[in-house]
Amino acid sequence: MEKTGIIAVIGATGYVGGRLVPELLKNGHHVRAVARSFEKLRCRPFAASERLEIAEADVLDEKHLVEALKNCHAAYYLVNHLEAGGSSFAETERKAATNMVRVAERLGLSRIIYLSSLANDGETKRSRYLASRYETGSILASGQVPLTWLRAAPILGSGSLYFEILRFLVERLPVMITPRWVHVISQPVDISDVILLLVGCLENDDTAGRTLNIVGPDRVCYSEAFDIYAEEAGLRKRLIIPIPVTAPRLSAYWINHVTPVPGYLALPLVEGLLEDLTVEGDRIKALVPIEPTPVREGIQKALRKIKQELVETCWSDAGKVRAPEWLACTESRFGSANIYECNYRAVLDCPADRVWRLLKTSGGRSGWHFGNSLWQLRGFIDRLLGGVGLSRGRRNQEELRTGDALDFWRVLLAEENMRLILLAEMKLPGEAALIFNLNPVEGGCELVQIARFLSKGLSGLLYWHAMAPFHDFLFKGMLKNIACNAGCGIRTGPEKFEGVGKICRLPDNWGQTG
DSSP: TTTEEEEEETTSSSTTTHHHHHHHHHTTOOEEEEEEEEEEETTSGGGGGEEEEEOOOOTTOOOHHHHHHHHHHHEOOOOOGGOOOOHHHHHHHHHHHHHHHHHHHTTTTTEEEEEEESOOOOOOSSSSHHHHHHHHHHHHHHSOOOOOEEEEEOESSTOOOHHHHHHHHHHHHHHHHHHGGOOOOOOOOOHHHHHHHHHHHHHHGGGGGGGEEOOOOOOOHHHHHHHHHHHTOOOOOEEEEEEEEHHHHHHHHHHHHHHHSHHHHHHHHHHHHTTTOOOOHHHHHHHHHHHHHHHHHHHHHHHHHHHTTTOOGGGGOSSOOOOOOOOOOHHHTTTOTTTEEEEEEEEEESSSSHHHHHTTTOOGGGSSSOOOHHHHHHHHHHTTTSSTTTTTSSSSSSSTTTEEEEEEEEEEEEETTTTTEEEEOOOOSSSEEEEEEEHHHHEEEEEEEEEEEEOOHHHHHHHHHHHHHHHHOOOHHHHHHHHHTTTTTTEEEEEESSSSTTTTTOOOOOOOBO
């Protein structure tokens, strides 16, 4: 295929999409990255490319999808809606796929390339997720625009669901009592191979209208992968005790508490492994010849990237990053009886960039500058409640970008030397945000820390007042330690103050756009 048309990547900030876009650019394609959050796209490393366009759109909004795909030659469809949860997942997927078909036909796209999990018709009885992904592919294939449907085995790579579950189970459990899914054979495929095949299918017109399987060269079960990981990570071989039960929901619950992966994402993976799908990938090899990556080599590469902090994307990258309307600083919203806040500030005798260099390393291995035992306790409680806790850590300890997962926070905005806005993803009787602002003053800067909470019901009110004594101790200590560790003297503060409408400095359209 000639590299003349614009190639849309829908889901460009997800695990696969975030790696596909730079590979397409590297191969000389003109790319339009499409996602639900403009800010999330804007801060990606590939955003500076002259051959890249950015479009904000949700596939559930047909009107905006039309605008995002105008003048595009072909489109990758790399979205799913697992965060919808429950029974609404399949319905949401169905609507999104139907919108995509209509828009593609209306705009005259030459091709849709869809990546799903490996699932065959009639073999998805155990997994509603796989059944829905199969239905999505069937809907996309029903339209007039040719579909290239790629069905991938579990993806192995730094930051992937498969690898992160493998990694944390092995590193944290010297002894494992394992249900049947751990011993079912699968064919993990390396993420680098997936990306090469996605690009290769675009560049080979003979793949249009075909359904192709993407599998790795090795047939291994999770328990064998445990052994390989332990060897490559320099750990003792784990004791694995098999039991003759499937227990997918119990497994998902256990994974939720032992690894950073939440149960609602672990369950589809576990159910998918129970399908016992092993297939041949010869058809795609004939069309897009690549040298497949063995499991051991894939684990070696993933460990190397983690050690060097070169993980491009992570499973936690996916999902909406929308600014909650209640977080805005306008006076009308500020008067809500359900919104509580506590605000602290200190004036430092050093420039904002020095403070920012420290502030952007918050979380993960660095902790939260003060009272780390309290943060760890809060994370432990969150895990007991079924939340993510602190186990997600960070994708990169030095680099911070909008959309990143940061322990049990999500980065809503990271403006260098200016502000950092974090939205809580812990279990709460409401919604919470933590905001840091750096305001220039003569000979230094003012560091402002704002905790804001939208209470839901009586439990939210009780929670906020129960936490208030800890806030004063914790936040003042954080400001002092940030200043100290940044090598800055404190002129005034830390002090508590009321009213942040002007100091907050959020965008005027905050809450209206992503």
